[in-house]
Amino acid sequence: MKSKILALTAGLLAATALASVPAKADVKIGLIGGVSGPIAAMAPAMISAAELAISQVNAQGGMMDGEQLVGVVGDSQCNPQGGTDAATKAVNIEGVVGMVGPHCSGAVLAASASVTVPAGIVMVTPSGTSPEITNIEDNDLVFRTVPSDxxxxxxxxxxxxxxxxxxxxxxxxxxxxxxxxxxxxxxxxxxxxxxxxxxxxxxxxxxxxxxxxxxxxxxxxxxxxxxxxxxxxxxxxxxxxxxxxxxxxxxxxxxxxxxxxxxxxxxxxxxxxxxxxxVGEASNSLETFNAAFTEAGGDPDAIFVTTAYDAAFMLALALEKAGGDKEGVSAALREISNGEGEPILPGEWAKAKELIAAGTAIDYKGAAGDHNFDENGDVPGxxxxxxxxxxxxxxxxxxx
Structure with missing residues (x-):
């Protein structure tokens, strides 16, 4: 009887120990696009390109200690109010630690001012092209992979x-x-x-x-x-x-x-x-993306798909380098694409993950070109x- 009690006690202690280990949480990023509204025909391909980057990350080891990267899709409706609403839900309800999008400039300006900058969340828009984005007082939290209009x-x-x-x-x-x-x-x-x-x-x-x-x-x-x-x-x-x-x-x-x-x-x-x-500059990176996106059923000639892919892949790289801490993502985003370090092509997540873990500098070579951000988070194109x-x-x- 005593042995049974001891065995039961040991089992309960083991179960308690296991229960005390927190489950690995998904790493969530927002994919905020003009799903409805005036660019509704463009948005699906852009979101699919970002989702390709996410799928490559998860297929090659995931984030940090094996956490899954999850894209939370939101509809900005390509207007300021829609962008603010979608960003609010993504940040305050879904708990995203970074954001790809919004797609449209007015939504970028509104969402950054009202939601992401106050929350300390990095935003990377693949298609917000208004010159006004350059002038946002953003605490270095707003970037874009597409050049200014x-x-x-x-x-x-x-x-x-x-x-x-x-x-x-x-x-x-x-x-x-x-x-x-x-x-x-x-x-x-x-x-x-x-x-x-x-x-x-x-x-x-x-x-x-x-x-x-x-x-x-x-x-x-x-x-x-x-x-x-x-x-x-x-x-x-x-x-x-x-x-x-x-x-x-x-x-x-x-x-x-x-x-x-x-x-x-x-x-x-x-x-x-x-x-x-x-358009993406002719490069091995562009060819690599085109092949992968075609295999995934996408159209590599669709507008803004290269910039959308790059935004998602770069955000994942920055989050990995920052250890998932939103406070370090901005600096990490600049570090993973500044012209210095081991070249990383689209889809090379396992390689990048290993180098980041070893403390080796990397330089992402994007499908849309080299995204070496200037002081305003802008890129040439x-x-x-x-x-x-x-x-x-x-x-x-x-x-x-």
Whole structure:
């Protein structure tokens, strides 16, 4: 009887000891995108690219002591209030320790100011391009893997001058994205000797923009530069401009490089439609990502997938280096991609994890290029000028 009691006591003590060991918690990061709203057609591919990075991390040992990296998807609706709400839920309810996104500039500005910066959470946006993001008072917590629209707008202006477009009208959606891009374009286009025959903002969600288009066309330009979203108001304006013959040629920014206009209007009706967008630099990293994303069922030519992948993989690397402590993620993010250390390509998580554990410096070589952040968390980038072909968008020329 005594031996049974001793055995029972030992078992209870062992069970108590096991129960006192805390279970390994998942490491959560937010994936905050424009799941609904004007970039709804773009968002799924971007989220899938980030999820590819997460799956590679988990397949090669996970985070720290084997914890799983989990992406918590939230819908910013591509607007400030939606971004704030999604970020609030991710931080305060889900307990994320880092964030990829939001996708849209207005959501980035609002969510960072109201949620992530006060909470000390690092945010890496793969597609928030407004120049205003550069100026956020962020305590070094807001980064982006896509270049500012200040660069895109100016590069597009120079490209159009080189292509022989000397006179254009400009329509832009009245938000942080459209305004920043339009102003950068206008400044450079006029500095290069171009003429802006019309320059006007428009509000989102109207049924008709015919009067806006007629006013812009009255200046005598045959080309409309349209800074908007191809899944939303930009599509409506493009359709109505074509139906009414207001302009002959249409040129969009990256927000217009969407399959929605092609699917809705037909490639045969868009032979004079062009768009600018960031592109990954030709590299082993880009080839590696393209192969992995294709194998996972993704489209490597979809816009912002390289920057979305890089944002997630870099955030994971920074969290690993910081030991999962959100306080050290900002500094670690700069350290894992600064041009110094052992090169790490997309998907090389096991290699990176081993080097980090050994205290060896690493340098992530991204699918979208080398993300060596400046003091504002910005990166340089490469853009291309696209046309609509039989198989979707085709590169016309690189933009400088």
């Amino acid at each position: 200040d660069y895109q707008g100016r590069a597009l202006a120079r490209t159009l001058i080189e292509q022989g477009y000397g006179k254009v009208a400009v329509a832009y959606i009245n938000n942080d994205y459209g305004t920043g891009l339009a102003q950068a374009f206008r400044a450079e286009f006029e500095a290069q000797g171009g003429e802006i025959a019309g320059f006007a903002a428009h509000e989102e969600g109207k049924a008709s923009y015919r009067s806006n288009l007629a006013d812009l066309a009255s200046g005598g330009a045959n080309t409309l530069v349209l800074f908007d979203y191809g899944d939303g108001t930009g599509l409506t304006m493009l359709r109505q401009a074509l139906e009414n013959g207001f302009f002959e040629t249409f040129i969009g920014g990256d927000g217009m490089k969407s399959n929605a206009p092609i699917n809705e209007l037909g490639a045969e009706n868009l032979s004079t439609f062009f768009a600018s967008a960031p 490469t853009f291309a000028f696209f046309k609509v072909g039989n198989d979707g968008f085709e590169v016309v020329t690189q933009m400088k």
